């Protein structure tokens with residue numbers, strides 16, 4: 108049995124990986140990474156993932172970063188779980204990989220530009236404009252997703268895949284940003300149907316327990332004040348600044 112250790116944070120894209128692991132029904136360890144303690148910027152963590160981000164999967168002691176790469180790895184490791192529909196020919200397999208990479212390279216960066224524009228521009232007007240442009244670009248991509256789900260019921264058709272787990276996180280992360288999600292009824296229904304899956308419910312329970320721990324410790328990320336700090340000390344200063352006075 109392959110030893111798997113997932114480093115995750117609630118509400119982040121690690122959700123897609125956790126859902127895939129739960130869907131595969133395999134044993135894995137999970138470890139909460141606390142951004143507000145700067146745990147993603149320690150030398151030890153950067154040695155495992157030089158990007159200082161989650162998710163990180165450590166498989167047999169070897170780190171794998173990038174959500175798409177991890178999902179691809181899991182799909183190949185557990186073919187019986189049907190995380191991605193491989194084995195239908197070289198071209199069909201390449202098309203499946205293209206959809207997965209699209210989530211990581213096209214959807215994911217736009218999510219951030221909409222959700223945390225302050226990570227990408229420290230000028231108020233520029234920040235607003237780049238968010239507007241990301242919103243426009245995201246509507247084009249949501250129209251593509253809506254088309255897939257119309258003929259669905261899942262993104263790749265009849266069968267659920269790890270791409271649906273990725274989309275589940277995308278929808279969640281855009282909710283509350285002002286992005287007009289109500290233009291996409293199929294995608295809204297997809298989000299509801301995803302929540303019926305036991306794998307999603309198990310992953311969400313793990314996230315909720317982690318979120319509760321962060322709340323008790325006063326270490327929940329505040330998107331209004333969170334900034335791309337470079338060192339654990341940056342984050343300590345941020346926590347001190349944002350803690351409510353007793």
Ligand SMILES: N[C@@H](CCC(=O)N[C@@H](CS)C(=O)NCC(=O)O)C(=O)O
Nearest residue numbers: 119120159160161162173174175211
């Ligand atoms: N390209 C990476 C992006 C991962 C990523 O941006 N993770 C976010 C959470 S969703 C993160 O850890 N951000 C911390 C930071 O940028 O400081 C992937 O596909 O996994």
